[in-house]
Amino acid sequence: MADQQSLTDRIEALEIRLTYQDEAIETLNQTVTAQWKQIDALTRQIAALSERLEQAETNVAPINERPPHY
Template identity: 65%
Template structure:
């Protein structure tokens, strides 16, 4: 029975090491995802801001955009 206990103890130790490694990996992935979402949020706001600026620039542009050039 001692040999069985030793085998079970080794298996439990191996599982505990795997779980510890997986917990660390999950935490690292969580931090990475959080950083990516912050960056995505900032980029989304910037694109929206640039879209508004483009609309304002188009609205304030002088003259119609489809006007024929004077050399025609």
């Protein structure tokens, strides 16, 4: 009978640990998902800013070029 109780206690302890681990994994998964969404948004923002910078650089007159009134 003592062996049966010991086995039951061990199984119960494992089930409790499994429950906590499942919660931890779900929390980590949510955190990683949120971080990936933020990384994707930042990547798109950097791409848009790079494109705007390239457009601005092509629209600027060269620095060493004389103005038209000379």
